[in-house]
Amino acid sequence: MLYSYFLKRTIDFIVAFFVLAVIWPILLLLIIFLHFTNKGAGVFFTQERPGKNARIFKAIKFKTMTDKRDSEGNLLPDAERLTKIGKIVRSLSIDELPQLINMY
16 A cells, blocks of 8 residues: 555656646746736735645645725626636636646
């Protein structure tokens, strides 16, 4: 059992590394687009989530929404905060790709 844990973990690292190595140009372009779309307000969104054995980790995603608020200071509904590029990124699930970094 211990062997299978380390073998799986090693394979996960190797696969994540090669996927990141292949897609880094796409990620770089997306980071540039999001930087200008979000007007410098950040490219990544992090959220604490429970992982294996309820251990808390920070999930990393691309930021596809603005932080626009109404006159009372409450965030606007998701549909109103989603950027144009954010719609495309979400429809292709590209916003999930930074989670490969969580492997490390």
